[in-house]
Amino acid sequence: MTTILDVQQLHVHFPVSSTIIRAVNGVDITIKQSETLAVIGESGSGKSILGLAILGLLPANCTANGIIQYRGDNLLTLPESELETIRGREIAWVPQNPAGAMNPLMTVGNQIGEPISLHIEKDKNKVRKKVLELLQFIKITPPEERIDSYPYSFSGGMLQRSLVAMGIAGRPEILIADEPTKGIDVMNKQAILSFFQTLHEEGITLVIITHDLLFARNIADRIAVMYCGRIIEIRRKQEFFNEPLHPYSRGLLRSLPENGLYPIPSGTEEIGDDGGCKFRSRCTCATERCREEPQLITLLEGSAVRCWLYD
Known part of the structure; x- marks a missing residue:
C-alpha cells in the first residue's frame, strides 16, 4: 500500500x-x-x-x-x-460529542452542505440535492423533511450520523x-x-x-x-x-x-x-x-x- x-x-x-x-x-x-x-x-x-x-x-x-x-x-x-x-x-474530521459539535442556530442540512459549498459546488440547488442524498445514505428519513430541521430535533444517534455526513460531504x-x-x-x-x-x-x-x-x-x-x-x-x-x-x-x-x-x-x-x-x-x-x-x-x-x- x-x-x-x-x-x-x-x-x-x-x-x-x-x-x-x-x-x-x-x-x-x-x-x-x-x-x-x-x-x-x-x-x-x-x-x-x-x-x-x-x-x-x-x-x-x-x-x-x-x-x-x-x-x-x-x-x-x-x-x-x-x-x-x-x-x-x-482530510476531514468527525468530532466527538455531536450535541456540542453542531451549531444549534443552523439547520442540519446547511451544516452538512457547508463543506460541499466551500470546496466543490456553489450552486445552492445542487448542494441541496447532494445533502438529500447524504441524508438518505445515513438513513435519516424522510430527507426532504429533515434537511431543514435544527439539531435540537435530532436524537443523539441522528446527530452522530449527521456528523459523519458532514465529514464525507467534501469527498x-x-x-x-x-x-x-x-x-x-x-x-x-x-x-x-x-x-x-x-x-x-x-x-x-x-x-x-x-x-x-x-x-x-x-x-x-x-x-x-x-x-x-x-x-x-x-x-x-x-x-x-x-x-x-x-x-x-x-x-x-x-x-x-x-x-x-x-x-x-x-x-x-x-x-x-x-x-x-x-x-x-x-x-x-x-x-x-x-x-x-x-x-x-x-x-x-x-x-x-x-x-x-x-x-
Whole structure:
C-alpha cells in the first residue's frame, strides 16, 4: 500500500503552571492509503490531540513540533490559508460529542452542505440535492423533511450520523473520526459501523479514534495503541486481538466483559513525567531497565512495540 500520511516525531506540549503536559510525545506512525487504522487507548492518552494536530486544529496555548507529511508538505508548517483548502476537502474530521459539535442556530442540512459549498459546488440547488442524498445514505428519513430541521430535533444517534455526513460531504481522501460510537445505542452503533465499512470499500482512508474495542475489531485493518502520549504498539487487527504484545494492550483486552472484566492495576505515572516507561508502575513485567525509555521496536510483518521485553 502507498503511504498517504506519515507522522514523524510529533510532539504536542501544553504549558500548565510550572510544568509541561506532553500530550503527544514523539509519535511516529505511517498511515497507508485506503486502510482503516483504529487508534485506541484510555482517556488522556493523546488520541484526540493526535487527530487535531493532523488537521491543524490545536488550541493556541500549545506547541507542536515534528513532521506530518501529506502530499510532499509538512502540515505543521503550512499557513492557515493552505490548511483551509485541505480541511474538509482532502482530510476531514468527525468530532466527538455531536450535541456540542453542531451549531444549534443552523439547520442540519446547511451544516452538512457547508463543506460541499466551500470546496466543490456553489450552486445552492445542487448542494441541496447532494445533502438529500447524504441524508438518505445515513438513513435519516424522510430527507426532504429533515434537511431543514435544527439539531435540537435530532436524537443523539441522528446527530452522530449527521456528523459523519458532514465529514464525507467534501469527498475527502482521509476521514478522521473521534469516538464515532460514543454514547449511542446498539442499533445506531451498527448503523455507524455499516457507514464506515461502506466508506472503506469506496477507498477512503479512515483513522478511527475510539475507546470501543469491539468497534475497532469490526472496522480496522490495523490497531495503534496510545499510552501517555506515545504509540506503544502497532499491529494488524487479527494479530492484535489474538496475541497483543505490550503488557498494557494485554490489560486492555483482559478488561473486556467477554474476557472477565479484569482491571488494569492503578499506578502513579504522570503524562508530564519524561523518565522511563510510563506504564512501569502498573506493569507486572516491570524491571529496573524500565526506568529507561524504550524505543518503538519494529518486529516482523509490520508490527512494532515500545517495550524492553522485545529488545
